[in-house]
Amino acid sequence: MGEAMILFDNVTKVYGRDTVALERVDLEIEAGEFVFLVGASGSGKSTIMRLILKEVEPTAGSISVNGTKLASIPRRRVPHHRRNIGCVFQDFKLLPNKTAAENVAYAMEVTGQRRRSIRIKVPQILSLVGLAEKSEKYPHELSGGQQQRVSIARAFVSQPPILIADEPTGNLDPDTSMDIMQLLDRIHRIGTTVVVATHDRDMVNALQKRVVALEDGRVVRDKVKGAYADEV
Amino acid sequence: MGEAMILFDNVTKVYGRDTVALERVDLEIEAGEFVFLVGASGSGKSTIMRLILKEVEPTAGSISVNGTKLASIPRRRVPHHRRNIGCVFQDFKLLPNKTAAENVAYAMEVTGQRRRSIRIKVPQILSLVGLAEKSEKYPHELSGGQQQRVSIARAFVSQPPILIADEPTGNLDPDTSMDIMQLLDRIHRIGTTVVVATHDRDMVNALQKRVVALEDGRVVRDKVKGAYADEV
Amino acid sequence: MRFNLGFSLREALKNMRLNPLMSITSVVTTFICLLVLGVGLLVSAHVEGVVSAVRQDVSVEAFFLQDASQEEMDRVRETVEGYPEVSEVTYVSGEEAVERFRQTFSERPDIVSDLGDDFLPASLQIQLEDPGAADDVARRLEGERSVVENIDYPQRTIERLDAVTSYVIWGLHGATALFLVASVLLISNTIRLSIFARRQEIEVMKLVGASDGFVRTPFLFEGLAQGLVGGGLAAAAVLWLNSLFVEWSGTALPFVPISVTAVNSLFVLGVLLLAGASIGVLGSFLSMRRFLKI
């Protein structure tokens, strides 16, 4: 059994004064694991993603990523932490003033990679998600699913050790969704730790991976080879 | 057979110089019909929605809604046209400075409805989509699925004769999705013309409604009682 | 759709509360621009006041013939006092004139001692409403040739003063106009940016069926409120600065004719409030246009 890549220790997250998004969550994800996060709308999936990214701080409990306690990372070092994590955001979060290719390239530029390797890799990854023809389009010129795929391409272009994807197929048709899921599976097989929050029942059932189910901010089910809705 | 509520006559839409989003689309949707629009990502579903709303103009061909040619509506009258159409946007399009309740209320305010009737109806509709507790939250305080449900609530709060929903369940879990689809079905049964663009195979297969399939901007299938992917 | 004033007002208030940064920025910009404009008005008014006081110091001197009788001189004096261009007439007798000459040259007894007591004629010192009229007054006095021997006025000084003061006043008006234009541009730039930051909101409002007016009115109220607050604060600051200045100048520059009445408080208040309000409303209106086209 590998070491813990992502470790939630009794984590509670309260937004504002009284919105409890997560309550005493214990979660251990090992290096190289593939985990589906499922749960009803508002059950806290995105909050887990945000906590891993250190976009928000937990109200109680502690989170470690790759052996480092997030609370101990100084503000200055947060970008380094984030560069180890590729993230597909539920609302895409593309840069509106950059084309699809530039958006993907940006994730490589922040890590200071060579322009030459950027110029080679970006088109490769865009054609992998089926957007070779759209690389020079700005986000507002792309359909919802196309924007989502740009966000996916950006998340794994620098091959980070951790990939977290929040609803990565919400705007994609079943065929494209299956392609994306197989892509995630391939990325997982080369050693990446993958966490996917999803509502896609077919996908979860087909891939037979570990499934963590949330309900009102609590982990209610955690099965190594789970389906979307096992009987508990 | 009813009269045509929405009529696309040989409509072509080209974005920019060379992005053909729709090509010679003929489509007739009768008053009181329920139509699913399906198709791969980028096949032109959202473009059809935008054309119906008169958010964009067709490059060629003509569109009529409720017997009126859209090209003949003067700029001043466009708001009146839009008030006949409830629209669930793929990217929600909530007003960031308004709470969930205010966002829903805004759609009634634009039609000049009484404050009293607004105060009665908005909470009703919010609890119908399961957001009674979130009515005083701002969009950035809501989860993806909750924002989507606010957008849905806003679309039908004024009971417009036409309801168009672009991927209304993309961020919702299967159970909530089914609730929403049943809601759409109920709205359809009271006489509303409903057009839903979706990737949700289960939904389409379960409801057994008319299915219009797009492929690269062309209508490739149009079945009165269709499934998500019939053999053509 | 009936027009809903209450709704627009409530919306405007809510937005200002939710976007304090933008509201404060607009108010501050309006305040600064109008403060500078107001200080410009102030300086203009005071300089004009001083300049016109200086201009009134210019006088025409009419010297009487040595043999003119007192009655004749009194008659001429009354005639001259009747001229519309004339504000004040002072009679200076021959003895007074010699006395003044002696005083002027008091440090030069060598000059004064040689002179008799009546070598200077009596004269009229004529103060004018407007130094430009000196020529006219002189020409009219020509008619009194039987009594008046010689007319003297500092033609060159008057011309220079006229030129300089009219240029100064033109310059001040020009500067004020420039400030006004600059203020309009600066304030509307700010408004344009703050509406640009909210263009997507405007788009969404239009897409859910709001008419242009329905979308626009709350923004106009916001612009109005911000303009009025900025303009009001600027007017208050300007009037306060003015009272400070007048008070200070009374003790520090007693010989410069500065008066509170040079500045009309209501005028300043009115101009600044009006400028703030109209730029706020108009700027919002114009900035919104392009985003309403959807």
Next chain:
Amino acid sequence: MRFNLGFSLREALKNMRLNPLMSITSVVTTFICLLVLGVGLLVSAHVEGVVSAVRQDVSVEAFFLQDASQEEMDRVRETVEGYPEVSEVTYVSGEEAVERFRQTFSERPDIVSDLGDDFLPASLQIQLEDPGAADDVARRLEGERSVVENIDYPQRTIERLDAVTSYVIWGLHGATALFLVASVLLISNTIRLSIFARRQEIEVMKLVGASDGFVRTPFLFEGLAQGLVGGGLAAAAVLWLNSLFVEWSGTALPFVPISVTAVNSLFVLGVLLLAGASIGVLGSFLSMRRFLKI
């Protein structure tokens, strides 16, 4: 991560191209503010120039005893020329003085005809570097009592002139400082709004792993470029206005001592460019801080 200057520059250029409205707004705001500031500097410089020219017109007159010999008078003249406060000394002989008197009273032949040719003494007209030194010079001249009979200078005029000019110059400096503060506030307001409009972009950049510096540098370059363009245009406009004004005043106000050299072109250019650039960079830097905290 190595610092990537080329990347930041390219990003800045791309953004300005894609958001022309915001760039133009920033440039226009900077231009207007610095134009007003520059015109203020201009007016300041010219007024100071005129004022100091007027101050130099103040002179001390030393009258010689009637029986002073030419050698003695020459010696005194050389001594006075050696005083450090003195800028120029002119000798006026008795005959010249009478001639001038006659000219002054040329319209009053009745006065002039009675006087001899030598009733006025020779004198020295002493021009001072600084009218405030008149008292000192007069006191030194007391030492020449054997030759100099009488010392005359317009003490009251000097005092007033001193008071007024020092207040005017203080006022001008104050106004310039005020404009500078107003410009800083107005320009940074604009920058704040334009960065506010892009706060979500900044957030996204931070979330995909960009460091503060990596996000910030392109914005700073944008601020720098906009500030330099705005400041440069303002400096060009100011210098152009100055040359127009100097040319115009040469013909329209020949008696007012206005000179091109009153304004140092390089100074104006430097001040405006520096002001534009530093406000642009610093404003961007400060405005971004709150949005980087994610």
